[in-house]
Amino acid sequence: MDATPEILGELSLFEGLSPERLVVLAERCRISSVNKGEHVFRAGDPGNGLYAVVSGLVRIYRGSPGGKEQVLHFIEPGEPFGEVAVFQGDAFPADAQAMVPSQVLFMSRRDFLDLARQDPEITLQMLARLSLRLRRFVHQVAELSLKEVPARLAAYLLKELEEQGSNPLTLPMSKGQLASFLGTIQETLSRSLKRLEGQGLIVVKGREIGVLDLSALQSVAEQGR
Amino acid sequence: MDATPEILGELSLFEGLSPERLVVLAERCRISSVNKGEHVFRAGDPGNGLYAVVSGLVRIYRGSPGGKEQVLHFIEPGEPFGEVAVFQGDAFPADAQAMVPSQVLFMSRRDFLDLARQDPEITLQMLARLSLRLRRFVHQVAELSLKEVPARLAAYLLKELEEQGSNPLTLPMSKGQLASFLGTIQETLSRSLKRLEGQGLIVVKGREIGVLDLSALQSVAEQGR
DNA sequence: AAAAAGCTATGACCTAGGTCAAGTTTGCGG
């Protein structure tokens, strides 16, 4: 399916582009639907362009021979993914899979580089975007090796609370997926939630989590090691 | 101390720039000496520009309240560091410390952005550079959470063997520092080395490590979980 | 070369958290 200028305008990637430019770009982008569980690309696939989530939710992850998986990020509507392969190395470093029925936009490397040439602002925006991602990875690596599961969980809940702004926050994914993002497994996550609940810091009801004691949760999150 | 065009020409960051351009840039860059153990910047410091190692060795790491540290990368001569703060967020996300007496070059954000504007090629090179770093982090996150220490160690040795090209390879840092890079501690690294040695895969003599059984080492490195 | 300071090895011990195995609950397709 073809993209429309309206859809493109919603993507953070194209923020600030003129309506005329969007019309031209719309012709060059393709939108496709992917079913729940379907892969947009696999690690090692040649990357001929970049993607963005139009609707739905996509997870980027790496698997291991033993079957365990580590989620690197969840991509929400408006956000691009798979950019790394456009600028370096050409093979995707991880798998991308739709977690719910989703629509994804594709733009070829050629078209993106053309756009970048005509609109250098885009390049700077991309640098800022990759820098942000780098910053997040720095955080993720440090958390994985320096903190224990309850601390990582607490930090996640605080971040989510901040972003959602509403107090009983809602997990945007299954607990198993969250565990995989936090570098652990379902069982351990379940026990950690229980523990925080037992300490009176949170209250859990399905995917809804209410934060009862903000400052105590913060001190759990800071526990390093 | 002022930078010279010759020094700048050696930096991967300025690869491909004309000699005239290098002369102009040399006036804008400052080179300073840092002692072993001295910090170039600390996490949270405002980032007003980027750095590159001219000589010596710099490590980028994050500490935890409990005193443990996770090394994110070792920066060798010619390589830039601290770029992330130039494009995003303005505070450095980690600490940078000289591991041996070193010389580092500094270029202000302003000067770098001026250069980027005049020479768009630099921007694309920077995109490629950040993409490579992102790719490495993807790898590091996955290794930390999916593999055990001996597997991470084996993977490191294979990479180092490849890069150095000589068989008894030489560790470029202390074993304690290597442990911190691999997300573990001295003692565990020591035992892992011993184990690989006991299995006849490597032979260790101080910082020199000879690889005896390449394919066995590869299969240890691939063990996921 | 002696002394101080950092590195490395190794042993005894302990715990966070992964594995395996039942259940139980939730939510979706028919």
Added chain:
DNA sequence: CCGCAAACTTGACCTAGGTCATAGCTTTTT
């Protein structure tokens, strides 16, 4: 509204690897 498949919880168990303590070794300083 039913039934089946995920998703989730809970318990018993086990192990990788972190902690603590000690001692040998190597390098730099004086």
